[in-house]
Amino acid sequence: MPAEYKKKQKEMLRQVQEQWPWPPLEGPIRVEIEVQGEGRADGDNIIGALFDSVNKVLWVDDRVSIIPQLEVKWTKAKKADSKWVIKIYAV
Numbered sequence: 001m002p003a004e005y006k007k008k009q010k011e012m013l014r015q016v017q018e019q020w021p022w023p024p025l026e027g028p029i030r031v032e033i034e035v036q037g038e039g040r041a042d043g044d045n046i047i048g049a050l051f052d053s054v055n056k057v058l059w060v061d062d063r064v065s066i067i068p069q070l071e072v073k074w075t076k077a078k079k080a081d082s083k084w085v086i087k088i089y090a091v
Contacts, residue, residue, distance in 0.1 A: 005049075012053040016086075025059045027066035030089040034073045037082035043072050050086065058088065 035046055047070065051062045059066055069091055077083075 009049065009053045012049070012084075013057065016054050016057055020058060024056055025066075025088065027059060028068050028091045029059060029066065030069035030071075030091050031059075031067050032071045032073070032087040032089075034075070034085040034087070035082075036075045036077035036084075038079055039074060039076055043074075046072055046074075050084070058086070 033046060033050060035041075041049075055062050
């Protein structure tokens with residue numbers, strides 16, 4: 001993987017760990033990803049980046065039996081205003 005991707009993954013993990021002090025969820029859960037940004041990423045890359053970064057931190061595994069429901073929402077925003085909001089619900 002490119003060095004820049006790994007750097008962003010590491011930063012995402014740091015921010016999630018800062019906000020999530022609990023043990024990983026065992027599921028089943030619904031994950032909603034709200035992305036505000038320039039719109040240069042593919043949906044599957046957004047999911048992959050998040051799941052690669054926080055697997056075993058937010059949830060025990062990213063299998064469909066743990067996360068049977070997934071939604072990605074995107075809204076255009078300037079790069080300086082970009083953000084990701086992750087919402088998790090029990091199902």
